[in-house]
Amino acid sequence: MALYLLFESASGYALFHAHGVDEIGQGVDAARASVLELQRFSKAVKLAGFSPFSSAVDALNQCNAISEGIMTDELRSFLELNLPKVKEGKKAKYSVGVMEPKVGSHISEATGIPCQCNEFVQELLRGVRLHFDHFIDQLKPTDLEKAQLGLGHSYSRAKVKFNVNRVDNMVIQAIFLLDTLDKDINSFSMRVREWYSWHFPELVKIVNDNYVYSKIAKFVVNKSDLAEKDIPALADIIGDEDKAKEIVEAAKASMGQDLSPVDLINVQQFAQRVMNLSEYRKNLYEYLVTKMNDIAPNLTSLIGEIVGGLELELNTSVFGQKLREQVEERLDFYDKGIAPRKNLDVMKAAINDMTNAVSEDGGEKEKNDTSAKKNKKKKSKAEADGEEMDLDKPAKVAAEETDPENENKKKKKHKLEEPQDQEMAVNGNLEQDETPKKKKKKKPEASEDVEPRTATEGKKRKKKKSKTLLIMSHDQLKCQG
Numbered sequence: 001m002a003l004y005l006l007f008e009s010a011s012g013y014a015l016f017h018a019h020g021v022d023e024i025g026q027g028v029d030a031a032r033a034s035v036l037e038l039q040r041f042s043k044a045v046k047l048a049g050f051s052p053f054s055s056a057v058d059a060l061n062q063c064n065a066i067s068e069g070i071m072t073d074e075l076r077s078f079l080e081l082n083l084p085k086v087k088e089g090k091k092a093k094y095s096v097g098v099m100e101p102k103v104g105s106h107i108s109e110a111t112g113i114p115c116q117c118n119e120f121v122q123e124l125l126r127g128v129r130l131h132f133d134h135f136i137d138q139l140k141p142t143d144l145e146k147a148q149l150g151l152g153h154s155y156s157r158a159k160v161k162f163n164v165n166r167v168d169n170m171v172i173q174a175i176f177l178l179d180t181l182d183k184d185i186n187s188f189s190m191r192v193r194e195w196y197s198w199h200f201p202e203l204v205k206i207v208n209d210n211y212v213y214s215k216i217a218k219f220v221v222n223k224s225d226l227a228e229k230d231i232p233a234l235a236d237i238i239g240d241e242d243k244a245k246e247i248v249e250a251a252k253a254s255m256g257q258d259l260s261p262v263d264l265i266n267v268q269q270f271a272q273r274v275m276n277l278s279e280y281r282k283n284l285y286e287y288l289v290t291k292m293n294d295i296a297p298n299l300t301s302l303i304g305e306i307v308g309g310l311e312l313e314l315n316t317s318v319f320g321q322k323l324r325e326q327v328e329e330r331l332d333f334y335d336k337g338i339a340p341r342k343n344l345d346v347m348k349a350a351i352n353d354m355t356n357a358v359s360e361d362g363g364e365k366e367k368n369d370t371s372a373k374k375n376k377k378k379k380s381k382a383e384a385d386g387e388e389m390d391l392d393k394p395a396k397v398a399a400e401e402t403d404p405e406n407e408n409k410k411k412k413k414h415k416l417e418e419p420q421d422q423e424m425a426v427n428g429n430l431e432q433d434e435t436p437k438k439k440k441k442k443k444p445e446a447s448e449d450v451e452p453r454t455a456t457e458g459k460k461r462k463k464k465k466s467k468t469l470l471i472m473s474h475d476q477l478k479c480q481g
Helices: 028-035 038-044 056-067 073-082 101-111 119-130 141-161 166-197 210-220 228-238 241-252 261-295 297-303 305-314 318-336 343-402 404-432 455-480
Strands: 002-008 012-018 045-052 094-097
Touching: 002 056, 002 119, 012 073, 012 119, 028 038, 028 119, 038 045, 045 073, 045 119, 056 073, 056 141, 073 101, 094 119, 166 210, 166 261, 210 228, 210 241, 210 261, 228 241, 261 297, 318 343
Parallel strands: 002 094
Antiparallel strands: 002 012, 012 045
16 A cells, blocks of 8 residues: 655645655664665655645644644645545545644545554654755755744744633732732831831831831931931821921930941841832732733723632632622512612622632631630630639638638528527437327426425425426537537
8 A cells, every 4th residue: 555645844735655665664663764864765755746835824824724633625635636536436545644643534534535643654754854855846945944933933923822821821920929929028027127126116116017117217227317307308208297207206215226337238228128029019010900901801890900810710600600699689670679789799799708718718727726726725724723723722711710700700600500400400300200209298296486395395396406407408508519
């Protein structure tokens, strides 16, 4: 089976007939060795047809089509014109070797011409590209180089121009750089404040803005050199004459230490670096605003430059969901008469949902850490309070015992509790006696007022009376105890 080679050059399409394949060899290594020798390679491969491009624009269109795996009408006409004719109902006795597999498959589907793409074909096409200027008599080497250079530039420019994400990538990078600059400027500004506060500590309370503080630190340098004549210049920097006077007065009575000239120069240079970063950040933000207005003016007006730029990057569907809700609300307005939300309110809600989702992803871990720390602190505090209570308990008891007011309170409380204790004791005695004893009838006793008849009877009465008194006193003591 004959083999033809399709070669797409910067000047046009070329078709070669590889008639001496047996001389080269069927192996890839043999083809690779023969490619370097022009005499040997020219005997095996000869030019079958060449169709130059009509213009640079035509060359660019053909190149774009080949890169996308598409066969153009010009390429189809060129192949049908230069390849052997095939009778209807019969298979072709040749095949076409191509460099791009997609182009070969498209040619086979559209025209029925068999194509192949393998290492052996690629090595042969590499030899064609190497010795192409020798096969075309009317083509000079310089002409081929100019065509390749011009087509290469045009093709690259077209690819960059048709890249949809090209400008968006610039916007995303600008947003990330703004975020990084904000962090760096804040860190460097705090370092300037801390460094210069050793020399002029009162300035921190007067000036809050980091950029303005750096400008004043660079302007003042040595606080001892400040005078009334510097008030207008300070007022231009800070924008307030009263604060400028306050700075001068604070410098006169400052408690800061004196710094050497070398230290002051380093502080001044570092403050200048912070100023330069701040100014670059401002210019970058203006660049971002301009880019976003060119790319997506409506989105920029709706949700702002930074959020609009990050919305290609975050791949969120929040805005689409909110807009869908707004459409449904407008449909309900015609059906139920409920007024829908305004566009501004819907976009604000979408921005809040998106920012909350981003902050939750980054702050969930931090929240868990802080809650764990709080629990540990509470536990340790409770343990410390418990130990303190245990340690203070004996001292409190001793203080209560020695306090006279507490003793009086205890006595009053004891008096109030005595009747209750007596009742409880009596009730307890009744409960313990399961079978109460029957009361015995007492014999009537003689009255104490009646005089005894005899002396013996008088003695008996005295003994009985003293015995009764002893029993009563014993019972009283027992109840009190």
